[in-house]
Amino acid sequence: MGGNISTTGPSRPVTQEYRPRPDFFRIACLLASILTITLLAFIVGEILFKAWPAISKFGLGFITGIQWSPNREVFGVLPVLIGTAASSFLALLLALPLGLAIALFLSEDFLPPAIRQVIRFVVELLAAIPSVVYGLWGIFVVIPLVQKYGAVIAAKFGFIPFLAGPAYGNSLLTASLVLALMVLPTITAISRSSLVAVPYALREGSYALGATRWETILSVIIPTAAPGIVASGILAFGRAMGETMAVAMLIGNSQRLSWSLLSPSNTLSALLANQFAEADGIQVSALMYAAALLVMLTLGVNIAGEAVLRRTQKATAGLR
């Protein structure tokens, strides 16, 4: 700018001292941070507050009750809790081996990078498809399939309580199949990053001892990456529990207890999706109570998953 500052004299009075003013931008950023933190507390608090009439009226009987009939003002969510746990667990059971296989496929060099890139793109695309589109697809593809083969299975293996008939299209199994697809990207992404983080020296050591590729994978790479893979499973479980639209469209929304995977069931999130718009009075409170349970469950699962992930990163940090 000016090269002759000293000769032309001061541009402002010398007597004016520099006085630091408060950094308003800093204050705005601080407020935004505080607001973000309080937001979580506000969400939990608001839901608990609106649930309070139901909490004080039904107490723990809400969790152990097996009846949900709004017109008689009887509310119990045990079948829904079981449905939530069962559908998420089944989805995880299906998705974990598949997700791990894809993660290995993406981190090892079985096939040329171009093909791996395609698979990676496909998995990312799976994550981008809206839940409601999965639901629509499930209605027209998965439900007929489950109906067709479910009847065959129920006829042959009906003596096993889990596979007892009659077989419905809108069932726990249908919801779990679609849920498995939806949590696949979560499992793949986290497992892959923990597999890639395994130090290369460990592979080299294993190969040098004469191990084949799969001996190395099974006895060195997977055990080293195991905590990360476990974390991916936990986080995917949390995902599956909170997933709403596809489940609400496929699970059949029945509050009846049943052992069979082929009969309709319900989950907490699907219950909320189906009943909130038309609820009033104590039913709104009961639904808020159910929502509070869902928040607690998913927060618990997510904190556990994050804790495992963080420990893994610390444990392998020294090896890299």
Place this chain on the structure above:
Amino acid sequence: MTNTASHSDKNFFSADGKGTSVFRLFRNRFLTGLCIALSLLTLVPLFSIVILVIQNGFPLLSANLFTQLPPAPGMDGGGFGNAILGTLVMVGISLVFSVPLGILAAIFVNEYAPVSWLASAVRFVAKLLTGIPSIICGVFAFAAVVMTTHKFSALAGGIALAILILPTILLTAEQALLGVPYAFREASFGVGATPFQTIWRIVLPEAMPAIMTGVMLAVARAAGETAPVLFTALFSQNWIKGIMEPTASLSVLIYNFASLPYAYHIKLAWSASLVLVALVTLSNILAQVIFAPKHR
């Protein structure tokens, strides 16, 4: 399996069949084949979804879909212009709340106090918020907005979506700021700039493409979500007139029409899926394109 040393000592040269090189090579090939087969298996459902959405959604696709209102039950014709507009309006409302909040919080976390307990708390809460089910955002907006104003509204839906995308915007913005080389800040402070000048004139412009990537990803996420707007914005057969009214959205339209017994409505649901998937994919691609690293 977990103990390589003892495994190799005992079995590699024994004659029980498990340690022979034929078995080892066979197992190696078999597992490789299995792994590749399982990976390719995921292509099947994805292709099925994409093909069905295009096949069933394409026939109805015309300009009318974007300009007309949904038909009454049992009637044919019409489109879902109001739902597209409703989705865009609610995504816009959500951005108004979440973009300033997320970016300012990210600036605090990364620029003003990166190692404070407050910064760790913000990061931790943002992580937890990503894990909250989307329907809980809807429940919260129902409790906080719908029950207070006694009205289903686009505003309530927008607020629910804002909570949903806040952590995405915050965490990607933080990463974006983290990517700005520290020397930029030192140079700025070196010529006498204040912290605000440094952030506003040097750091933010440099991080802006990456921040926009996060915002576009958030738009994609918000546009596709149904659960948060299901019982906050509800649905409407008419054009949106103000933000304090029940508002249609593409995703809720798909949900509502999918279970109706009318063939035409189901076709509309497929067409809406096509439009929605196109919208979401477009935002995702835009997110990738905007983030073109300048210094590499």
